[in-house]
Amino acid sequence: MLYHFLYPLNLDFSIFNIFRYITFRSLLAFLLAAIFSILWGKRFILFMKKKQFGQVIRNDGPESHYKKAGTPTMGGVFIIGSILGALFFCGNFMSIPLLATFGVGASYFLLGFLDDYFKVLKGNTDGISAKGKLIWQFITALLASSILIKFNIIDTKLYMPFLKGPLLDLGLLYPLFAGIVVVGCSNAVNLTDGLDGLAIGPIITSAASLGILAYVAGHKEIASYLYIPYVENVGELSVMAAAIIGAGVGFLWYNSYPAQIFMGDVGSLSLGGILGIIAVLTKNEILFVLIGGVFVVEALSVIIQVFSFKTRKKRIFRMAPIHHHFELKGWPEPKVIVRFWIISIFLAILSVATLKIR
Secondary structure, eight states, X not given: OHHHHHGGGXXXXXXXXXXXXXXXXXXXXXXXXXXXXXXXXXXXXXXXXXXXXXXXXXXXSOGGGGGGTTOBOOTHHHHHHHHHHHHHHHOOTTOHXXXXXXXXHHHHHHHHHHHHHHHHHHTSSOOSOHHHHHHHHHXXXXXXXXXXXXXXXXXXXXXXXXXXXXXXXXXXXXXXXXXXXXXXXXXXXXXXXXXXXXXXXXXXXXXXXXXXXXXXXXXXXXXXXXXXXXXXXXXXXXXXXXXXXXXXXXXXXXXXXXXXXXXXXXXXXXXXHHHHHHHHHTTOTTTHXXXXXXXXXXXXXXXXXXXHHHHHSOOSSSSSSXXXXXXXXXXXXXXXXXXXXXXXXXXXXXXXXXXXXX
């Protein structure tokens, strides 16, 4: 919000004109979020240890994870807090896409916070029921997408990578499709959050890709040149994406193997929801399958495992999500994590490259 105070000063002091540039504010948001996250993270971990708010480990997971019981959780609180701190200085809150993203993130943050809170207090892994979570998530996503369509922020057309024009117009079905994208992304990130630093790596690479896509989609001339849909003021999401990257880097300082703190549902559900709504706002719903390929594979591995067991009484993987499968095959945890990061970096670069293949 300080942007709204500082930028008008350019009339008297030309140096403040620099705040008009999304690129500058994105770089500043990254630096501020990283600093906030690292500084606040240490104090947050000490606070959680003092209150004995530790992670509850599922008894059906790998045995090697049992030693992680009691590690402080709910690190998503200082991730989201750091993002908001950076946006306070750098964000343009006149941008409806930014406000919509903030609204979805806030709703999923509250859901994740309550879920983590109940888990910690009860000392089990139940929390809020799966049905209750899905209802909350879908209501939020449907409401957000419907409002965005009503006020002509986005249209109901579906765009494909490699094609210059829209594939089809979903019309009244679009809010449901957008809801599936947002809810699916949120839960896929949640499923990926099972090893030290595993989820935050692809979150960072996905945010980087979406930040670039948001910038070009919000620039009329560039969008026209690249044959991608122009969305007014969506470029401001580049600032949020940069803040996510910065906060993620700060979180990784403490979450890297062996983790001093876990993200918790408060982090994974909210960050996943934010990435999902950014994909919707930039009209990259289908491309996000590539951008967030690691999340997609993790979610599919669970679906395939459950379906196979219910229909054939056989398991495809040794354990799902798939990162546990590789653990049980004998891969050390750090190797699984870094290899998944490498894949996510490759997919991020490939997704941005599609801009020139239309």
